[in-house]
Each structure stands twice: as C-alpha cells, then as structure tokens.
Amino acid sequence: MTNLTLLTRRDPFASFDSVLLRRGFGPAQKDAFVPAAEIVRDxxxxxxxxxxxxxxxxxxxxVELTNGRLVIHGERRDERAEDSSVYRLREVRYGSFRRSFTVPRHVTAEALSADYSDGVLTVRVSGAFSDDEPKRIAINGATAEPATES
Known part of the structure; x- marks a missing residue:
C-alpha cells in the first residue's frame, strides 16, 4: 500500500471552524446549526x-469584518408552535450560527459586498487575491560579481 501525502497551499480564506469540523470536533450542541459554505475565486x-x-x-x-476575519453570524428561528403529541422527523436545524473566515490583511470593509437570493448569502471580497503574485525583494549588501572561469 502506498502512503500518499498531499501538499496544498495554505488558503487565506480557510475557516477555523471548518477545520475543526473536518477533524471531528463538532459544535458544542448536538443540534447546532452550521450552514454550509463555499469559497471560490473569481x-x-x-x-x-x-x-x-x-x-x-x-x-x-x-456580516462583519473584524480583526482580519469575515464573520457571518445569525440565527434560524423555528416559528412553528410545538405539539408534543405529534411525532415527526426533524432534520432541519435551528438556532444560532457563526461562520468565520480569515481574509488577507489588505482587505477593508469597503471591499465587501453582500447579496441574498434563493436561500444563499453571497459575500464578494473585491481584490482579495490582488496581492497573490510573488514579489521579488532586493537583498541589501549583495553585489553581483562576475563568474570566473577556472
């Protein structure tokens, strides 16, 4: 059997709570509401x-930007009256939720816009990947010496 190791580049938008959930550390409450999220580059x-x-x-x-984190929090309320004499299957989760994503240092609140349609909240972070290209840094004190042939 071959042991494969996958190397991935660190995603600046990796969510701390998503990492914990993937590793098996679920929410403190068994019925907590954790909305599904995805991040794509455009x-x-x-x-x-x-x-x-x-x-x-x-x-x-x-939706907030605080300390370098995009934070989306709120609550899904169950407005229906409970009748304990009725048996039913309940898979929909209700309650408070919080999703948090690290954003690059140069992102400001002005770079964020949010829209809601068909049950999906979309937050656009303009210019999030604008500093994605590597930048060459000059090395002080280094002089270019011609190569000598032996």
Missing part, C-alpha cells in the same frame, strides 16, 4: 457563499 475577488434557507436575512443575519 479573478482577483473571492466569493463566499453560505446556504441560509429559511433565515430572515434582514433581521437575523450580520
């Missing part, structure tokens, strides 16, 4: 999509 922009069907986006969701 040119130099990053586009974050978070599935939030059934959420009142105007009252119950906040």
């Amino acid at each position: 040119g130099t922009d990053a586009v974050v999509r978070v599935e939030l069907p059934g959420v009142d986006i105007t009252k119950d969701v906040t």
Whole structure:
C-alpha cells in the first residue's frame, strides 16, 4: 500500500471552524446549526457563499469584518408552535450560527459586498487575491560579481 501525502497551499480564506469540523470536533450542541459554505475565486475577488434557507436575512443575519476575519453570524428561528403529541422527523436545524473566515490583511470593509437570493448569502471580497503574485525583494549588501572561469 502506498502512503500518499498531499501538499496544498495554505488558503487565506480557510475557516477555523471548518477545520475543526473536518477533524471531528463538532459544535458544542448536538443540534447546532452550521450552514454550509463555499469559497471560490473569481479573478482577483473571492466569493463566499453560505446556504441560509429559511433565515430572515434582514433581521437575523450580520456580516462583519473584524480583526482580519469575515464573520457571518445569525440565527434560524423555528416559528412553528410545538405539539408534543405529534411525532415527526426533524432534520432541519435551528438556532444560532457563526461562520468565520480569515481574509488577507489588505482587505477593508469597503471591499465587501453582500447579496441574498434563493436561500444563499453571497459575500464578494473585491481584490482579495490582488496581492497573490510573488514579489521579488532586493537583498541589501549583495553585489553581483562576475563568474570566473577556472
């Protein structure tokens, strides 16, 4: 059997809570609501999509940029009255949620825009990948000496 090691470049938008969930550390509450998210690159922009069907986006969701983190938090409320005499299957999760993603240092709040459509919150981070190209740094004190032939 071959042991394969995958090397990946560190994603500046890696979510700390997503890493914990992938490693088996789930939310503290067994019924906690953790909305699915994806991040895609669109040119130099990053586009974050978070599935939030059934959420009142105007009252119950906040998008913030704080300390180099894009934070999306809110609550999915269950407005239906409970009747304990009725048995039912319940797979929809309700309650508070919080998703947090690291953004590059140069990103400001002005670079963010958010839209909500068909149960999906889309946050565009303009210019997130604009500093993605490597930049050559001059080395002080180094002089170019011609190569000598022996």
